[in-house]
Amino acid sequence: xxxxxxxxxxxxxxxxxxxxxxxxxxxxxxxxxxxxxxxxxxxxxxxxxxxxxxxxxxxxxxxxxxxxxxxxxxxxxxxxxxxxxxxxxxxxxxxxxxxxxxxxxxxxxxxxxxxxxxxxxxxxxxxxxxxxxxxxxxxxxxxxxxxxxxxxxxxxxxxxxxxxxxxxxxxxxxxxxxxxxxxxxxxxxxxxxxxxxxxxxxxxxxxxxxxxxxxxxxxxxxxxxxxxxxxxxxxxxxxxxxxxxxxxxxxxxxxxxx
Amino acid sequence: xxxxxxxxxxxxxxxxxxxxxxxxxxxxxxxxxxxxxxxxxxxxxxxxxxxxxxxxxxxxxxxxxxxxxxxxxxxxxxxxxxxxxxxxxxxxxxxxxxxxxxxxxxxxxxxxxxxxxxxxxxxxxxxxxxxxxxxxxxxxxxxxxxxxxxxxxxxxxxxxxxxxxxxxxxxxxxxxxxxxxxxxxxxxxxxxxxxxxxxxxxxxxxxxxxxxxxxxxxxxxxxxxxxxxxxxxxxxxxxxxxxxxxxxxxxxxxx
Amino acid sequence: xxxxxxxxxxxxxxxxxxxxxxxxxxxxxxxxxxxxxxxxxxxxxxxxxxxxxxxxxxxxxxxxxxxxxxxxxxxxxxxxxxxxxxxxxxxxxxxxxxxxxxxxxxxxxxxxxxxxxxxxxxxxxxxxxxxxxxxxxxxxxxxxxxxxxxxxxxxxxxxxxxxxxxxxxxxxxxxxxxxxxxxxxxxxxxxxxxxxxxxxxxxxxxxxxxxxxxxxxxxxxxxxxxxxxxxxxxxxxxxxxxxxxxxxxxxx
Numbered sequence: 001x002x003x004x005x006x007x008x009x010x011x012x013x014x015x016x017x018x019x020x021x022x023x024x025x026x027x028x029x030x031x032x033x034x035x036x037x038x039x040x041x042x043x044x045x046x047x048x049x050x051x052x053x054x055x056x057x058x059x060x061x062x063x064x065x066x067x068x069x070x071x072x073x074x075x076x077x078x079x080x081x082x083x084x085x086x087x088x089x090x091x092x093x094x095x096x097x098x099x100x101x102x103x104x105x106x107x108x109x110x111x112x113x114x115x116x117x118x119x120x121x122x123x124x125x126x127x128x129x130x131x132x133x134x135x136x137x138x139x140x141x142x143x144x145x146x147x148x149x150x151x152x153x154x155x156x157x158x159x160x161x162x163x164x165x166x167x168x169x170x171x172x173x174x175x176x177x178x179x180x181x182x183x184x185x186x187x188x189x190x191x192x193x194x195x196x197x198x199x200x201x202x203x204x205x206x207x208x209x210x211x212x213x214x215x216x217x218x219x220x221x222x223x224x225x226x227x228x229x230x231x232x233x234x235x236x237x238x239x240x241x242x243x244x245x246x247x248x249x250x251x252x253x254x255x256x257x258x
Numbered sequence: 259x260x261x262x263x264x265x266x267x268x269x270x271x272x273x274x275x276x277x278x279x280x281x282x283x284x285x286x287x288x289x290x291x292x293x294x295x296x297x298x299x300x301x302x303x304x305x306x307x308x309x310x311x312x313x314x315x316x317x318x319x320x321x322x323x324x325x326x327x328x329x330x331x332x333x334x335x336x337x338x339x340x341x342x343x344x345x346x347x348x349x350x351x352x353x354x355x356x357x358x359x360x361x362x363x364x365x366x367x368x369x370x371x372x373x374x375x376x377x378x379x380x381x382x383x384x385x386x387x388x389x390x391x392x393x394x395x396x397x398x399x400x401x402x403x404x405x406x407x408x409x410x411x412x413x414x415x416x417x418x419x420x421x422x423x424x425x426x427x428x429x430x431x432x433x434x435x436x437x438x439x440x441x442x443x444x445x446x447x448x449x450x451x452x453x454x455x456x457x458x459x460x461x462x463x464x465x466x467x468x469x470x471x472x473x474x475x476x477x478x479x480x481x482x483x484x485x486x487x488x489x490x491x492x493x494x495x496x497x498x499x500x501x502x503x504x505x506x507x508x509x510x511x512x513x
Numbered sequence: 514x515x516x517x518x519x520x521x522x523x524x525x526x527x528x529x530x531x532x533x534x535x536x537x538x539x540x541x542x543x544x545x546x547x548x549x550x551x552x553x554x555x556x557x558x559x560x561x562x563x564x565x566x567x568x569x570x571x572x573x574x575x576x577x578x579x580x581x582x583x584x585x586x587x588x589x590x591x592x593x594x595x596x597x598x599x600x601x602x603x604x605x606x607x608x609x610x611x612x613x614x615x616x617x618x619x620x621x622x623x624x625x626x627x628x629x630x631x632x633x634x635x636x637x638x639x640x641x642x643x644x645x646x647x648x649x650x651x652x653x654x655x656x657x658x659x660x661x662x663x664x665x666x667x668x669x670x671x672x673x674x675x676x677x678x679x680x681x682x683x684x685x686x687x688x689x690x691x692x693x694x695x696x697x698x699x700x701x702x703x704x705x706x707x708x709x710x711x712x713x714x715x716x717x718x719x720x721x722x723x724x725x726x727x728x729x730x731x732x733x734x735x736x737x738x739x740x741x742x743x744x745x746x747x748x749x750x751x752x753x754x755x756x757x758x759x760x761x762x763x764x765x
Contacts, residue, residue, distance in 0.1 A: 011309075041624075045605075057490065064501045071504040072351050076343075078512040096325055102497070105359055109489040113367065117482025122603075124478045130601040132583075133561050134615045134667070135590040176508060226378045226478040230371025233485040237363045238310060245317040252321050256328050 018239070022217050028139045029147050029213070037137070038144040046149035054111050054157055061106045062099065062161035066168030069093050074177050083179055087187020090173075094165045095196040101248060103161045104207035107154050108240040112215040115146055116236040119219025120229040128220070143216045150215075151208035158204025162197060203251050210243040269469075276469050279393045280401045288394040295399040303365050303400070304407035311415050314360050318352065319419030323426045337431065341438030345420055350448040350507075351455075353416035355500050358459030361408050362492035366467040369400055370488030373471025374481040382472070392472065400464040408460025409453060416452070451507040458499045466492045514539035514703055515560060515671065520569035522555055529555050531727030532569075537720075540701040542693055544714050546749070547724035548758070553707040554598065556724070557673045560705075561593050562586035574670075591619060594664035598675040598707075602648040602656055602663070609635065609644040612663045619667065634662040638692065654681030661692065671703045672696065678710045686710065690717045711750065715739070723749065725758075 032038050073089040076082065093099075119142065122128050131138050166188060173179040218236035222228045289296055323344060330340060373396060376382050382392050420439070427433040470488035474480045515537040522530040529552040537543045545553045558564040559571050562581060570579045578589055602611045612631035616622045622630065635641045638658040648656050657677060664672055674693065678686035694717050696702040708714065714721055715735050722732040723746060731738065731746050738746065748756030 057494065061494070061497055064497050068351075068497075068501050068504050071501075071508050072347065074508055075350075075511070078508075092329060097322065102359075105363070106490070106493055106497075109363065109486070109493050113486040113489050114482075117479070117486050121478045121482050126597055126599065126601045127603055129563055130595075130597055130603075132563060133590055133595040133597075134618070134663075135587040136615070136618050137587075176505065226481040227371070227375035229478040230367075230375050230481040230485050233482055233489075234364070234367040234371050237367050237489050241360060241363050242310070242313055245314045245321075249317050249321050252325055256324065 022213050025139075025143070025217050025220075026209075026213050029144050032137070032140040032144040037140040038148065039141045042141060043145035043148055046145040047153065050111050050146075050149045050153045053114065054107055054153055057106050057110045058103050058157045058161045059164050061102055062164035063168035065098055065102045066090065066094060066165030066170075067172040069098060069165070070169040070172040071176065074173075077177060083177070084187065086173060086177065086179060087184050088191035088193075090169045091166065091188040091191050091193050092196055094169070095162055095193050095200045097200075097248075099162045099165050100158055100200045100203040100207065101244065103158050104154065104204065104211070104244045105241060107150075107157065107207070108211045108215075108237060108244065111150060111153075112211040112240050113233050113237050115150075115212075115215040116219040116222075116233045117229060119216060120222030120232040123220060123222045124225055124229055138220070143220070146216060147209070147212040150212040151205055154208030154211070155201060155205040158207075159201055162200055199251075199255050202255070203248060206247045206251055207244050210247050211240050214240045214243055273465065273469055276393070276397070276472075277465050280397050280465060283391075283394050283398045284402060288398050289402060292395070292399060295395075296403055299399045299403035300407055302368070303361075303403050304410060307361065307364055307407070307411060308414070310364055311357060311360060311411050312418050315353070315356060315415040315419040316422035318356055319348070319422035320426045322347075322352070322419075323423035324430065327427065327431050331431075337427075337433050338437060339443075341424065341427065341433070342440045342443040344423055345439070345441060346443040346445075346448055348416045348419050348423075349444060349452045351452070351500075351504070353419060354412040354452045354455040354459065355496065357412045357415040358408065358456065358463070358496040358500075359493055361404070361411065361459065362463050362496050363489055365404060366463050366488045366492035367485045369464060369467035370471040370474075370485045371481065373468055374474035374484040377472060377474040378477060378481055396472075397464070397468045400468060401461065404464040405457060405460040408463070409456045412452065412456035447507065447511050451503065454507075455500060455503050458503060459496050462495050462499060463492045466495050514574060515705070516570075516572040517556065517559070518570040518572065520556065520559060520566045520571070522552070522559075522564065522566050528727060530566075533724065533727070533729055535722055535729055535732065537703060537705060539703050540697060541719040542697050542704040542706060542717055544706045544708055544718040544721045545724060546707075546709055546714065546721060548709075548749070551724040552727060553724055554675055557595075557675065557705055557707060560671075560673065561590050561595055591667055592669055593671040593673065594667050594669035595673045596657070596660045596664045596675060596677060598679070599653070602660060604648055607645050607647055608640065608659045611648070611659060612666060615663065615666045631662075631666070634666055635659065637665070638662045639688070654685050657681060657689070658685075661689070665696075669702065671705065674704060674706045674708075676707055676709075678708060678713050683712075686713065687716075689713075693717055709749075 069090045070086065073086055073093070076089070077086050128138050128142070131141060166185070170181045170184045173184045174181050215236050218232045218239065222232035224231070323340070326344070327337070327340060330337065385392055385395060424435055424438045427438050428435060467488040470484045470491060474484040517533055517535040520530050520533045533552070533556055545556065547553055555564060559566055560573065562578070562583070566579065570577055572578065573589060573593070578586070581589070602608070603614070606614070609628050609631045612634050613624070613627035616627040616630055617624065632641060632644060635644055638661055640655065640658050640662065643651060643655065643659070648659070661677070677689050681689070690713050693704050693706065697704055706713070706718070718735050720733065721735055721738050723730045725745060731741060731743060738750065741747065744757045748758045
């Protein structure tokens with residue numbers, strides 16, 4: 001019994017250390033904006049890379065997500081014949097919840113994991129030490145640019161992705177449920193989901209921040225050669241997934257309370 | 259653009275080949291002699307993911323119920339069907355798929371990191387030298403273990419999510435557990451569909467991840483790239499499979 | 514100029530430095546030699562604050578810098594440049610951009626001006642032709658020269674060379690030795706060189722210190738080293754596989 005409690009205690013302690021560490025990193029990142037010490041060239045490079053990497057996978061995921069949501073809603077429609085609710089159900093699910101989460105998770109994999117791998121490799125090959133020995137602060141030079149790029153990019157990608165999801169949903173509605181595309185879009189518009197859309201975008205932005213902090217945190221802590229980089233990426237994506245869900249909950253609660 | 263498509267088709271072919279090799283390996287009974295490896299992998303994949311799945315699926319359950327109730331509250335305050343509908347969605351779609359995505363993330367990157375490090379430290383070459391086939395030794399145990407454990411974890415995930423959802427409904431909207439936890443809307447088709455998805459995810463993820471790991475090229479950068487590739491490809495595979503199976507089950511039930 | 518006072522450092526269970534004391538005079542070329550794992554890199558990393566000692570003090574130019582914060586160490590790092598063992602250039606930039614980076618960051622140069630000045634430094638190490646290539650395109654030896662160029666952009670008072678001639682051909686090695694001598698004589702740069710290249714030692718070193726079992730075994734001029742009767746040092750100089758020397762990790 002005591003060993004079980006000790007293990008729980010140990011897990012709780014490492015969780016506290018982890019969360020604390022990431023919070024400290026976030027503080028350091030924010031401090032490098034005031035005054036602006038964030039390297040501008042690196043920021044543009046990060047924007048470009050994150051955009052190029054993130055765009056294709058988000059678009060594809062969004063299309064499929066829309067399609068899946070329509071198919072799932074389709075079950076009720078087929079049973080109850082309530083075709084008029086199709087647009088509302090699919091739209092709501094996509095905008096408020098499923099869209100941001102799925103897009104966020106794919107972004108975490110495509111961009112977050114990549115980021116951890118890059119930073120981890122730099123740490124393990126002493127490039128980060130080299131930066132420090134050149135009196136260049138790694139946070140301002142490496143981390144802050146990526147933080148900006150990932151936050152803004154996921155915000156934009158979620159905005160676009162939600163719309164692509166509707167396209168995927170509309171196509172599926174036509175092909176599988178025989179609901180004309182125009183009617184589908186009309187239903188979505190009638191459902192007045194603007195609030196949900198904004199909620200989704202807010203989530204996207206918050207996810208972007210979490211993924212940025214988490215991926216940079218684990219990348220900078222990589223150690224132990226090639227295997228260490230692999231381990232860092234593994235830990236990073238798991239932590240990012242958890243952080244996506246936790247922040248999702250927090251944002252949903254705060255939004256609901258307003 | 260056409261180059262990208264050609265590359266993609268090429269990797270699909272290689273993936274198919276690995277799938278076939280692993281399948282043959284398992285059917286030929288390669289795992290009978292390696293039961294301990296299988297047990298180790300089942301523990302690594304299954305037991306060690308329980309906390310992770312508990313955390314993510316319970317939060318998912320809480321958020322979904324919270325947001326749906328908030329919406330429904332505005333339109334038609336009849337909460338009687340929310341519980342059953344939620345449970346049905348969890349069993350048919352969100353339970354297996356979100357669990358699948360979490361497994362793709364955790365186990366996918368884990369396998370690629372492990373196998374990738376082995377490639378880079380030439381352990382895989384050493385295996386080949388002693389006439390042990392990497393597919394038999396590395397891939398097959400993970401294949402079977404992941405297939406089984408993903409199904410188990412999906413069932414567990416559904417339970418956790420439903421419980422979390424019912425607690426949220428009770429705490430915030432005073433909906434009794436009796437009213438929420440009804441299985442009226444659940445049909446056998448839903449259960450089969452959910453389990454089928456879980457199985458499909460469970461068998462695909464280790465293949466995709468092992469593929470990425472075995473193709474690692476070059477030092478720490480290579481392992482990092484392989485791990486990233488594994489997460490992306492495995493997650494994407496889950497999404498595609500979800501689409502295909504959702505479409506398939508829809509056609510079967512209502513086509 | 515640089516004083517290490519009784520430095521102790523352990524990593525986990527392994528005690529790497531057990532009371533190392535060393536005085537590095539200004540403007541001289543100080544070699545630190547020893548077997549792999551003897552703690553040479555660990556010691557020099559203390560000077561720039563990449564590692565902090567468990568016990569002991571580090572003095573730089575009369576000032577005790579042992580307890581400086583990371584921010585405060587930036588000042589030290591502007592005056593003490595490090596050339597790492599594996600050249601450690603940034604993979605994502607060309608050679609010229611690598612050298613230009615500190616110029617951009619610390620001399621406030623704009624990109625164009627920084628690149629022009631970077632070319633000057635690259636010429637000094639005979640790497641001007643490779644200015645627009647990437648580090649992964651060339652071998653270790655050439656990368657090392659670019660790393661030296663990058664270190665020199667800060668116009669440092671001290672340069673730490675971590676195994677500058679390891680893994681490069683004898684002519685390139687002679688070139689690097691010449692460069693170090695030039696720095697010392699023309700620019701009064703203090704050089705700390707980690708090496709086990711005996712030819713280099715006897716060619717350019719002003720002083721030599723040998724680390725063994727976490728302590729300084731012998732410290733003196735190259736001549737004193739060549740003529741020592743200490744059996745461990747003799748074994749090292751002669752490159753004998755057999756002798757009184759104990760290697761960490763062997764025979765366990």
